[in-house]
Amino acid sequence: MTRSDNLQAHRQQLRQQRAALSEAEQVRAARSVRRLALRVPALSRAERIAVYLPMGGELDPGPCTELFWQREQAVFLPCLEGDTLGFRRFTPDTELQRNRFDIPEPVDTAERLDGRDLDAVLAPLVGFDRSGNRLGMGGGFYDRTFAFLTPRKRLQRPKLFGLAYAFQEIDKLEPADWDVPVDGILTPNEYIRT
Helix, strand or coil: HHHHHHHHHHHHHHHHHHHHHCCCHHHHHHHHHHHHCCCCHHHHHEEEEEECCCCCCCCCCHHHHHHHHHHEEEEEEEEEEEEEEEEEEECCCCEEEECCCEEEEEECCCCEEEEECCCCCEEECCCCCCCCEEECCCCCCCHHHHHHHHCCCCCCCCEEEEEEHHHHCCCCCCCCHHHHHHCECCCCCCCEEE
16 A cells, blocks of 8 residues: 555545534534643744634634634634635634635635744644644645745744544654644644644
8 A cells, every 4th residue: 555545545534533523522622622722832822823614524623713812812714825825814703705625714805924924823634643743635735835844943933733633643644755744733632742
């Protein structure tokens, strides 16, 4: 089995497990992650934070987003810009439009930032390992957008955090040269600092 076949098998299995979660399980998990996020200094100090709108059973950052709004931190959503992402301001009143993948994103009149302008990013993922390797959907948008972070330097920002259910952990992922690791993973059970 090739590396690509192996990754596709992981993606398929983990996406099926994620999609099988009940709404109540998803809500409990999102609330648990919010409680853990309260204890992550990089998220507490961040002035500009990117989140995402969940699709296909992804762990919902909604409770974290509400926390950031309460703290008066600026929240941004990813928007497709060719083969990378830009980030537009997201408030409870933001008008959304669907992109070519049918994912809602703020209309283009919203304030826009590049990835370099963010302090922290909550990123969706399909799988992860404890070294900070992230298995995404396979499109490479986050990796291309944050390629400037490789190799990682300790004080570099933004800090990237993956949100995942505990069952999405994989023993070991072999990263490709272009893969950008995350600084930590928030699951409903724990914060994993990588």
